[in-house]
Structure formats: C-alpha cells, structure tokens
Amino acid sequence: MKQLMTGNEAAARGAYEAGVLFAAAYPGTPSTEILENLGTLYKKDVYSEWAPNEKVAVESAIGAAIAGGRALACMKHVGVNVAADPLMTFGYTGTTAGFVIVSADDPGMHSSQNEQDNRYYAKFAKIPMLEPSDSKEALEYMKAAYELSEKWSTPVFFRMTTRVCHSKSIVEFGERKEAKPFKYEKNIARYVATPAYAKVMRVKVEERMKKMEEFSNTTDLNKPEYNGSRIGVISSGVAYQYAREVFGEEASYLKLGFTHPMPMNLIKEFASKVDKLYIVEELEPYMEDQIRAAGIDCIGKAVIPNIGELDTDRVRKAVFGEENDTIKTEKKAVDRPPTLCAGCPHRGFFYSLSKRKGIMVTGDIGCYTLGNAEPLYAIDTTICMGASISTGHGAAKVFEKTEPGKKVVSVIGDSTFLHTGVSSLMSAAYNGGNSVAVILDNRITGMTGHQQNPGTGYTLMGEPAPQVDIPALCVAMGIRAENIFIVNPNNLEENDAALDKALAAEGPSVIITKWPCILKKPSDHDKKQFDLSKKTCKVNADKCRNCKMCLKTGCPALFAKDGKVVIDQGSCTGCNVCGQVCPFDAIEKAGE
Amino acid sequence: MADIKNILLVGVGGQGTILASKILSAALVDSGYDVKMSEVHGMAQRGGSVTTQIRYGKKVYSPIIGRGEADVMVCFEKMEAIRWIEFVKPDAKVVINDFEIPSAPILVGSAEYPQGIIEELSSKAEVSVFEAAKIAKELGNPKAMNIVLLGALVKALGLEAMDWDRYISENVKKGFEELNIRAFRAGMDAI
Incomplete structure (x- = not known):
C-alpha cells in the first residue's frame, strides 16, 4: 500500500510491522503522534501506554525488552535528558529483545525551550544511531533498528527532527511480521549493573563499538551517490534533503542513515574522490568534528549556521552566497504569538495572579507558559518540566534571608505535576518550604493535543483507569490539609480568596485550579463534575463606558471595533472572566 | 527543480488549513506525483x-x-499575506481571503491592524482577493471557508481537470459532501 504519511505515522507503522509488543512514551512535540498512532491504529497487536514521564517510559520499555518482547520508547529531545539515567546504563547491559528509543529533536525550537542536538546522546551512551530523512525511511529504518538491536544486543537511538516527524511524504508499507519473543532467563551478570559486573560490561561495550563501526562502513544505510567529482556533500537526516536540492545533480553525495558510530573508512574513501567536501548538518558539528579529527579537510559550520533549522534557502545562501528574488513590502505584519485560547481556564487564574504585585512566579512547561505574555506578564521563570515548584522553593529559601516577606508562587499543569512536579512538592514539604504551588488542573495534557495522563481517568488505549487524587497526594506528602485550596479558575473571587489564604499560610501551600481545557472533548468524568453548558457573553452597549479593562484579560474573543469592544460570538465560550473584570457590569451572558 | 510546484497555505492556528491540504495532496498522489507536505504542530x-x-x-x-x-x-487571513510574502516567487499567484483576525498585540491595543495590505500587495504581485467566509456563509455553512479557498487554489494551479468531486467526497464528513462540492466550485468561480 502507498500512502502519504508523516514521519511519526511511518515510524509507528515501522514499529508495528517490526513486531513491537510494548511501547511507552510521554507526549512531547514533535514526537507525540508516534504513540498516538500505535495506541489507536495498532492497539490490537501493540500494547501502548502513556508513562508519567520519559524516564518511566524508558525503564518500562527496558523491562519489556529484557523480558523478551520488542519494545519502543518515544520522547522529544529534552525528554531524553529525563530518561538519560536508565539509558546510559542500559547501553552497558544491552538488551535481550529489540529496543529502540526515539528522540524527536526540535531545531528551530518550534515548540521547545532549547534546541539541543541529541545525536551526542548516542555517542555518550555508546549505542548505535539511525537518522531517517523522510517518512519512507522512518518506516524502513525503524524495522532495521530492531534487527540491529537484536544483532548486537544493544538499545538503538532513533533520531528524528521536527521536519521528519511532521512532514508527510509517500510511504509504501507492508504487513506486520511477528517477532518471536525471547524466552526470559535470569542472568545476574548481564542485567545487574553493580560495579563488579559493570566493569565487565564496560569492556564489552567497546568491543561492540568496533563491530558497529565495521557495519557502519558497509551497510546500505550509508550510501554514496557518485556524480561529479568537484563537490562532495556528506549529510544526514532532513539536512540531506535540503543539500540534495541545493547542490543538485552535479555534486556527489554520501548520505548517512547510520550515524553512530560514523563510517570513517567510507568517509575517507568518499573524501578522496572529491575536490571539495561539504558537511551539511543541522545544529552542531557532530559529524564535522569527527571527520576533522580523522584528518579530513572539509567545510561545515564555517559557513552553515549551527543556530536554528536549515532549509534550502539557508543552505544555498551559506554555501553559494545566492539568494532567491523575493517580494518585499513596506507594511509589516504585527506579531502573532500563540495565546491562551478563548475560554482557556488558565486565563482567569493568571488574571488574578497578575494583580499580585511584588511576588515571584516560577513557571513550567505547558500551554500555561503563555501566561508570561502580554498583557498578563504573570510568569518570571520557565526552565524545564517540573521545575516550577523546586525553583520556587529554592527562591523562597533565599528570600527568607534576603527579602523577608517576599512570596513565591509556582504554577504547573496537571500532567507536568505528575511528570516531575510531585518530587519537587515533596521537597518543599519535607524541607520546610514556604511557597505556594498552583496546580493548574485542566483534566488533560493540553499543549501536545489532549493526551490522557494518570489524573484523567483513561489510558492511551481508551481504557478506564484510576485517577490520581491530587489533594490526597499533597496531604500524603506532608502539605497540611488546611493549606490546600481547590478553586474554579473561571471564578475570580475564588481565585483571589485562595491566593489571600495561600500567601498568608504557614508553610507550603497548594492551590488546585480545576476546570477542563476548553478544547477538550469532555469525558464522562468531566460531564459529571463540571457545568459545561455554553452561553456566550455579549457587551451591553448601553452600559459599556469603553474603559477597555476587559481587554486586559488578553482573551482573543474580545476585540475593539470602531473604538468599542465587541465579543466574537463564534469564539466566545462564555467563561465570563471578562464579565467579572468589567467595572460597569456591561458584559452579560447571552439570553440572560 | 523547475518541475516542482510549491504551494504555501498561511493562516492562523485553528483556521483549519489541514483539510484543504489533505484533499489537495490526496489528488496529487493519486495523479502520480511525488508529494511532500509540512505543517506546524504544538x-x-x-x-x-x-x-x-x-x-x-x-x-x-x-x-x-x-x-x-x-x-x-493562499492566505486564509489577510495580515498573514504580508508576513509570508517573502516566501513567494516574484511572479507567484497570491490568493487572499479578505478576512481579518487581530493578533494579541492588536487586541490589547499596543499595535494596529495594518491598513492597505491588499493595495500594496496588488501593486507588487499577482493578487486575487475575495471573501471566502462570505461565500461559505451564503452557501449555508461558514465552516466550508477552507473548501472555498481550496477551489480558488486549484484554479490558480490550473488543476481543474482532476476528479475533485471524488477527492472532496472521500475526505469530508459524511452528509456534507454536496455542500463542500458546491463550496469548492464557488471558490473556483471566485478568482
């Protein structure tokens, strides 16, 4: 069958065809759809689950592979940081059944806090790496990855990037081939990484590296294409697609799909046949540094930027100094940054929070990071998943000495709290913290497009599941029950009252804002708990005095037309946050 | 790369460029072309x-x-036309939906929606302007705006001869086939 597929769809299809039995992930752009596909299209054959974080996903997949079934773990690039601990040692023990970890990097930071180049992880963990350059290869390489994993008993690093994950290209797909599960046998020397055993494993890792390099030099995954001898180009991943288009039919290419260990003999041979050698790679000089270290002269990052993603345009300009003719306008488009949606339950709480002056607000990763933007400006820091409560705790400890009375509020979503925020709150409770943790519980993992999590009552494959009782969890960790406040964030009075009490409380306190994401299809649990009937808001022109206070909520349903505020009835969801902000009661619910 | 055609659909998150591009790419794959398509997520x-x-x-x-x-x-929103105009060839066809969605800085009053976009672009490129939202509304469903724009795009590409009724029927919600086919034709007639 032939079909247009994204790289993520193709990678999922590849895992399915390879006979994978177990797959786990934590959602993260651009990786999310791999598990979503496995958990829906292929759920009859592949057991798939959302883990609370990437470390748990990798560890669960490690267990599955040691038990004898082919296993997959998927995450975005920064997720590998979270999962690095098990990955580094699993590189030593090796695997029984095939194991693949997908790292979906985000050059250009379309939806990420950094653009780290995760190819270095493969080198760091001393495991083989495959880099598909389009959807067709995502499928083929995924199947190859399982063969190689079992051939050398090693985990395989499968590195994708945003444009491979989210671009569609034509894929020919086949049938699933069941991989015969390995019979589990206890093997302490192999899987117990104590110093005594790990020292033995360490030596074997280097032996494996040698075999893998031999393979790298001979495999079809690394393909020379000899055309002219004037220019040679070495490239991998989507950068190859850009290079192939820019350098055209005259140049020769060495396209690398297996990029750790690098095929140094093949590269030497290729380099000897061309006059001028270019290395075209996105982000860091991962290949270039190794090629230079082997004494081969080449042109790479001296001309090609290591910041941001590449495209044909940037490669052409960098290498040939040529730019296409373009149309330029005098008028400039006003920025269109992403915003909290109309009716987003985070808006009400951030509006209340933005009124508190002199506090520090530590933020986290999710849609609510947008609370930092105009006009709310309600977040001071964002570092990584789960960092809000721990950075807030540390800041509060310093303020105790330097600015007594200065308060710190940390904001974190439900899924992010369950990801790594729980241990941060545990630290605040254990270590006599004095900050306010706000858990913005919108009943779903929002930003990545509505994935279930341990708090929502459902699994990836659609089965009912127990829901984490967040208030009870907080109490169990040592937060005093009287310091926990649960509010409807669309109700500004409730927010203000909870903030007053939490900021005055002795010891760490928690505010839980509970309202479903406005874009979420309500679950049965949601329908029982929340009144989700929609009555839009309208401006009563007789009462409106045009003060524009309502615009300070930053709601995209409100706009000024001929100097007067109008509420777009198509996008208003009736959350009535603007109505509570209006000092003249000029905003009314339609039909009331 | 002269034989490659490049199409850019620009708009605002949530406007639904996805369905239009899905129908178009299905038709292109079926006609034997190599096709690649990219979108932004997250x-x-x-x-x-x-x-x-x-x-x-x-x-x-x-x-x-x-x-x-x-x-x-094809610009699903007017201001997006000037944001992305640098990506078109000087002799490109630019189809603009005369439809404004103010962005956050405009909503809070720290910037103004630029005026005279159509006039300036018309002096520099081959521009077709029409109100896809109005056409869709007249046909009975404002949500069909994207299919109206698809019709205009197909006309601009000169691909009218393909079996669009079938590709549309195969990709839209059941029961809405006829509406969408009418929306598509209205889009073709609009430019």
Whole structure:
C-alpha cells in the first residue's frame, strides 16, 4: 500500500510491522503522534501506554525488552535528558529483545525551550544511531533498528527532527511480521549493573563499538551517490534533503542513515574522490568534528549556521552566497504569538495572579507558559518540566534571608505535576518550604493535543483507569490539609480568596485550579463534575463606558471595533472572566 | 527543480488549513506525483501564525519551501499575506481571503491592524482577493471557508481537470459532501 504519511505515522507503522509488543512514551512535540498512532491504529497487536514521564517510559520499555518482547520508547529531545539515567546504563547491559528509543529533536525550537542536538546522546551512551530523512525511511529504518538491536544486543537511538516527524511524504508499507519473543532467563551478570559486573560490561561495550563501526562502513544505510567529482556533500537526516536540492545533480553525495558510530573508512574513501567536501548538518558539528579529527579537510559550520533549522534557502545562501528574488513590502505584519485560547481556564487564574504585585512566579512547561505574555506578564521563570515548584522553593529559601516577606508562587499543569512536579512538592514539604504551588488542573495534557495522563481517568488505549487524587497526594506528602485550596479558575473571587489564604499560610501551600481545557472533548468524568453548558457573553452597549479593562484579560474573543469592544460570538465560550473584570457590569451572558 | 510546484497555505492556528491540504495532496498522489507536505504542530498552533506547505513534482527532496520559492500562496487571513510574502516567487499567484483576525498585540491595543495590505500587495504581485467566509456563509455553512479557498487554489494551479468531486467526497464528513462540492466550485468561480 502507498500512502502519504508523516514521519511519526511511518515510524509507528515501522514499529508495528517490526513486531513491537510494548511501547511507552510521554507526549512531547514533535514526537507525540508516534504513540498516538500505535495506541489507536495498532492497539490490537501493540500494547501502548502513556508513562508519567520519559524516564518511566524508558525503564518500562527496558523491562519489556529484557523480558523478551520488542519494545519502543518515544520522547522529544529534552525528554531524553529525563530518561538519560536508565539509558546510559542500559547501553552497558544491552538488551535481550529489540529496543529502540526515539528522540524527536526540535531545531528551530518550534515548540521547545532549547534546541539541543541529541545525536551526542548516542555517542555518550555508546549505542548505535539511525537518522531517517523522510517518512519512507522512518518506516524502513525503524524495522532495521530492531534487527540491529537484536544483532548486537544493544538499545538503538532513533533520531528524528521536527521536519521528519511532521512532514508527510509517500510511504509504501507492508504487513506486520511477528517477532518471536525471547524466552526470559535470569542472568545476574548481564542485567545487574553493580560495579563488579559493570566493569565487565564496560569492556564489552567497546568491543561492540568496533563491530558497529565495521557495519557502519558497509551497510546500505550509508550510501554514496557518485556524480561529479568537484563537490562532495556528506549529510544526514532532513539536512540531506535540503543539500540534495541545493547542490543538485552535479555534486556527489554520501548520505548517512547510520550515524553512530560514523563510517570513517567510507568517509575517507568518499573524501578522496572529491575536490571539495561539504558537511551539511543541522545544529552542531557532530559529524564535522569527527571527520576533522580523522584528518579530513572539509567545510561545515564555517559557513552553515549551527543556530536554528536549515532549509534550502539557508543552505544555498551559506554555501553559494545566492539568494532567491523575493517580494518585499513596506507594511509589516504585527506579531502573532500563540495565546491562551478563548475560554482557556488558565486565563482567569493568571488574571488574578497578575494583580499580585511584588511576588515571584516560577513557571513550567505547558500551554500555561503563555501566561508570561502580554498583557498578563504573570510568569518570571520557565526552565524545564517540573521545575516550577523546586525553583520556587529554592527562591523562597533565599528570600527568607534576603527579602523577608517576599512570596513565591509556582504554577504547573496537571500532567507536568505528575511528570516531575510531585518530587519537587515533596521537597518543599519535607524541607520546610514556604511557597505556594498552583496546580493548574485542566483534566488533560493540553499543549501536545489532549493526551490522557494518570489524573484523567483513561489510558492511551481508551481504557478506564484510576485517577490520581491530587489533594490526597499533597496531604500524603506532608502539605497540611488546611493549606490546600481547590478553586474554579473561571471564578475570580475564588481565585483571589485562595491566593489571600495561600500567601498568608504557614508553610507550603497548594492551590488546585480545576476546570477542563476548553478544547477538550469532555469525558464522562468531566460531564459529571463540571457545568459545561455554553452561553456566550455579549457587551451591553448601553452600559459599556469603553474603559477597555476587559481587554486586559488578553482573551482573543474580545476585540475593539470602531473604538468599542465587541465579543466574537463564534469564539466566545462564555467563561465570563471578562464579565467579572468589567467595572460597569456591561458584559452579560447571552439570553440572560 | 523547475518541475516542482510549491504551494504555501498561511493562516492562523485553528483556521483549519489541514483539510484543504489533505484533499489537495490526496489528488496529487493519486495523479502520480511525488508529494511532500509540512505543517506546524504544538505550541505554535495556539492562535499563532501557521503554514501548511505542499510541494509536488517528479521528485521532491526538501519538505519545506524556502524564501522566494512558492508558486502559489493562499492566505486564509489577510495580515498573514504580508508576513509570508517573502516566501513567494516574484511572479507567484497570491490568493487572499479578505478576512481579518487581530493578533494579541492588536487586541490589547499596543499595535494596529495594518491598513492597505491588499493595495500594496496588488501593486507588487499577482493578487486575487475575495471573501471566502462570505461565500461559505451564503452557501449555508461558514465552516466550508477552507473548501472555498481550496477551489480558488486549484484554479490558480490550473488543476481543474482532476476528479475533485471524488477527492472532496472521500475526505469530508459524511452528509456534507454536496455542500463542500458546491463550496469548492464557488471558490473556483471566485478568482
């Protein structure tokens, strides 16, 4: 069958065809759809689950592979940081059944806090790496990855990037081939990484590296294409697609799909046949540094930027100094940054929070990071998943000495709290913290497009599941029950009252804002708990005095037309946050 | 790469460029072209500026379109036309939906929606302007705006001869086939 597929769809299809039995992930752009596909299209054959974080996903997949079934773990690039601990040692023990970890990097930071180049992880963990350059290869390489994993008993690093994950290209797909599960046998020397055993494993890792390099030099995954001898180009991943288009039919290419260990003999041979050698790679000089270290002269990052993603345009300009003719306008488009949606339950709480002056607000990763933007400006820091409560705790400890009375509020979503925020709150409770943790519980993992999590009552494959009782969890960790406040964030009075009490409380306190994401299809649990009937808001022109206070909520349903505020009835969801902000009661619910 | 056609759909997160590009690419694959298509996901979708890029021809390498490379650009929102105009060829066809969605800085009053966009672009490129939202509303469903725009795009590409009724019927919600086919034809007639 032939079909247009994204790289993520193709990678999922590849895992399915390879006979994978177990797959786990934590959602993260651009990786999310791999598990979503496995958990829906292929759920009859592949057991798939959302883990609370990437470390748990990798560890669960490690267990599955040691038990004898082919296993997959998927995450975005920064997720590998979270999962690095098990990955580094699993590189030593090796695997029984095939194991693949997908790292979906985000050059250009379309939806990420950094653009780290995760190819270095493969080198760091001393495991083989495959880099598909389009959807067709995502499928083929995924199947190859399982063969190689079992051939050398090693985990395989499968590195994708945003444009491979989210671009569609034509894929020919086949049938699933069941991989015969390995019979589990206890093997302490192999899987117990104590110093005594790990020292033995360490030596074997280097032996494996040698075999893998031999393979790298001979495999079809690394393909020379000899055309002219004037220019040679070495490239991998989507950068190859850009290079192939820019350098055209005259140049020769060495396209690398297996990029750790690098095929140094093949590269030497290729380099000897061309006059001028270019290395075209996105982000860091991962290949270039190794090629230079082997004494081969080449042109790479001296001309090609290591910041941001590449495209044909940037490669052409960098290498040939040529730019296409373009149309330029005098008028400039006003920025269109992403915003909290109309009716987003985070808006009400951030509006209340933005009124508190002199506090520090530590933020986290999710849609609510947008609370930092105009006009709310309600977040001071964002570092990584789960960092809000721990950075807030540390800041509060310093303020105790330097600015007594200065308060710190940390904001974190439900899924992010369950990801790594729980241990941060545990630290605040254990270590006599004095900050306010706000858990913005919108009943779903929002930003990545509505994935279930341990708090929502459902699994990836659609089965009912127990829901984490967040208030009870907080109490169990040592937060005093009287310091926990649960509010409807669309109700500004409730927010203000909870903030007053939490900021005055002795010891760490928690505010839980509970309202479903406005874009979420309500679950049965949601329908029982929340009144989700929609009555839009309208401006009563007789009462409106045009003060524009309502615009300070930053709601995209409100706009000024001929100097007067109008509420777009198509996008208003009736959350009535603007109505509570209006000092003249000029905003009314339609039909009331 | 002269045989490759580059199409840029630009708009605002949530406007639904996806269905239009899905129908178009299904038709292109079926006609034997190599096709690549790119979209933006994740945070950028939340009311931000978004693009869908489609490239087709005998053999397509890059999945994305560089500056000065698009043959046709369809703008689902007016201001997005000037944001992305640098990506079109000087002789490109630019189809603009006369429809404004103010962005956050405009909503809070720290910037103004630029005036005279159509006038300036018309003096510099081959521009067709029409009100897809109005046409869709007149046909009975404002949501069919994207299919109206698809009709205009197909006309701009000169691909009218393909079996569009079938591709539309196969990709839209059951029961809405006829409406969407009418929306598509209205879009073709509009430019």
